[in-house]
Amino acid sequence: MHRIPFAIPDLDQAEINEVVDSLNSGWITTGPKVKRFEENFKEYIGAKHALAVNSATSGLHLALDAIGIQAQDKVIVPVNTFTSTAEVVRYFDADPIFCDIEKDSFNICIKSLKHILNTYPKKDKIKAIMPVHIAGQACDMDPILKLAKEYNLKIIEDAAHALPTTYKGKLVGTIGDITVYSFYATKTLCTGEGGMITTNNDNYAKRIKVMRLHGFDRDAWDRYNTNKPSWYYSIIAPGFKYNMPDLNASLGIHQLKKVDNFYEKRKSIAKKYDQAFKELPQIQTPYVVNKNDKHAYHLYILKVPQRDKFIEELAKKGVGTSVHFIPLHIQPYWKNKYNLNENDFPNAINNFQAIMSLPIYTKLQDDEIDYIIKSVKEIYEKLI
Ligand SMILES: *Cc1c(COP(=O)(O)O)cnc(C)c1O
Numbered sequence: 001m002h003r004i005p006f007a008i009p010d011l012d013q014a015e016i017n018e019v020v021d022s023l024n025s026g027w028i029t030t031g032p033k034v035k036r037f038e039e040n041f042k043e044y045i046g047a048k049h050a051l052a053v054n055s056a057t058s059g060l061h062l063a064l065d066a067i068g069i070q071a072q073d074k075v076i077v078p079v080n081t082f083t084s085t086a087e088v089v090r091y092f093d094a095d096p097i098f099c100d101i102e103k104d105s106f107n108i109c110i111k112s113l114k115h116i117l118n119t120y121p122k123k124d125k126i127k128a129i130m131p132v133h134i135a136g137q138a139c140d141m142d143p144i145l146k147l148a149k150e151y152n153l154k155i156i157e158d159a160a161h162a163l164p165t166t167y168k169g170k171l172v173g174t175i176g177d178i179t180v181y182s183f184y185a186t187k188t189l190c191t192g193e194g195g196m197i198t199t200n201n202d203n204y205a206k207r208i209k210v211m212r213l214h215g216f217d218r219d220a221w222d223r224y225n226t227n228k229p230s231w232y233y234s235i236i237a238p239g240f241k242y243n244m245p246d247l248n249a250s251l252g253i254h255q256l257k258k259v260d261n262f263y264e265k266r267k268s269i270a271k272k273y274d275q276a277f278k279e280l281p282q283i284q285t286p287y288v289v290n291k292n293d294k295h296a297y298h299l300y301i302l303k304v305p306q307r308d309k310f311i312e313e314l315a316k317k318g319v320g321t322s323v324h325f326i327p328l329h330i331q332p333y334w335k336n337k338y339n340l341n342e343n344d345f346p347n348a349i350n351n352f353q354a355i356m357s358l359p360i361y362t363k364l365q366d367d368e369i370d371y372i373i374k375s376v377k378e379i380y381e382k383l384i
Contacts, residue, residue, distance in 0.1 A: 006320030017248035033246035045173035046197035049205035056182030056195035058242035104287035136296025161298035183345035215239030
C-alpha cells in the first residue's frame with residue numbers, strides 16, 4: 001500500500017548547507033542568521049519590524065505582553081483554533097471570550113463578534129481581538145478594524161496559517177497591531193520550531209525584543225557588536241527564553257526564498273482538488289471569499305458526510321488526514337473552566353462534525369494527488 005503522510009516539510013541542500021555553515025562557524029544560537037532571516041522577512045512582508053522567536057505560541061504570548069494585557073482582562077478568541085491562541089491569554093490570568101465562526105470561511109464571525117461587544121457586561125475589560133486566518137484565508141479585517149477602533153481594542157493576528165495571505169490585495173502582517181507566524185514543521189515555511197512577529201509599532205517591537213530574551217536590554221548578538229564591554233548586560237524586566245537559534249534561522253532564510261513557489265504549488269493542488277470534488281454533491285470544497293486574494297492553502301479543508309468513517313477509510317488506503325480544529329469549547333480544560341456547552345457556538349460545532357483536512361504540501365507528487373482524489377471518490381461512492 002502506498003502511504004501518503006498528512007504533511008512533509010520541503011527542505012533541500014540549501015537548508016542543509018546553511019545549517020552546516022552555522023555548525024562550522026561555532027555560532028549556533030541566536031546570531032547573524034537570525035538577523036538575516038528577520039531582515040529578509042521584514043522586507044518580504046513590508047513591515048517595520050520582524051522579530052524571530054522559538055514558536056508562534058511564544059510570539060502570541062509576547063504580543064499580548066506588548067499590548068499590556070493584565071490579570072482579569074478579556075481577549076476575544078475564535079473557538080475554531082489551535083489551543084495556543086487561547087492558552088497565551090491564560091498565561092496572564094486573563095480570560096478568552098470565545099467567539100463563533102462563519103459557516104463557510106471558518107474564520108471569526110463578525111456578527112458574533114459584534115454581539116459580544118454589544119452585550120458583554122464588563123466591556124472595558126475587553127482589551128484585544130485575536131483573529132485567526134484559518135487554512136490561510138484572511139479574516140474579514142475591515143469590520144474587525146472598525147470594531148477595534150470603536151471599542152478601543154488591539155488586534156493580534158494569529159497568522160500561523162497565513163504565509164503568504166493577502167486581504168484586499170495587502171499581505172497579512174501589517175493589518176492588525178501585531179501579527180504572529182508559525183514555522184512549525186508542518187507550516188508553509190518551516191524551521192522545525194519557530195515563529196515570527198511583525199509590527200509597525202516601535203514600542204511593541206522594543207518590548208518584544210526585551211521580553212523574548214530574559215529581559216536583557218539588548219540581545220546576545222548586539223553585545224558582541226557594540227563598544228560596551230562584551231560581558232556587560234542589564235536586566236530590565238522578568239523576560240522569557242523565547243529566542244530563535246541560528247540553526248532554525250538557517251532553514252528559514254532558504255525557506256523564505258521559496259515561499260512564493262511553495263504557494264503556487266499548493267494553489268495548483270487546491271485547484272486539482274476543487275475540480276475533482278465539485279462533482280460530488282455532498283462534499284463541500286473550501287469556500288473562497290475573494291478570488292483575487294491569496295489563500296495560502298496551508299490547509300485544504302473539505303466538509304464530508306460521515307466524517308469519522310471517511311477518515312478511517314482514507315487511513316485504510318494509506319492517506320493521512322487531520323481535523324482543523326476540534327473547537328476549543330469542547331476541550332475539557334476550556335469547557336470546564338468557562339462552563340461551556342457544545343451548542344454555545346453552533347457554527348463551530350456543525351463545522352467540526354463535517355471537516356477533514358487533506359494532504360496539501362509541495363512534496364506531494366502528481367500520482368499521489370491522483371491517488372488521493374481517486375480514494376476520496378471511491379469512499380464517497382461507498383458511503384453515500
Ligand atoms: C500551529 C499553530 C499555532 C502554534 O504554532 P507553534 O509555532 O507550534 O507555537 C498557533 N495557532 C494556530 C492557528 C496554529 O495552527
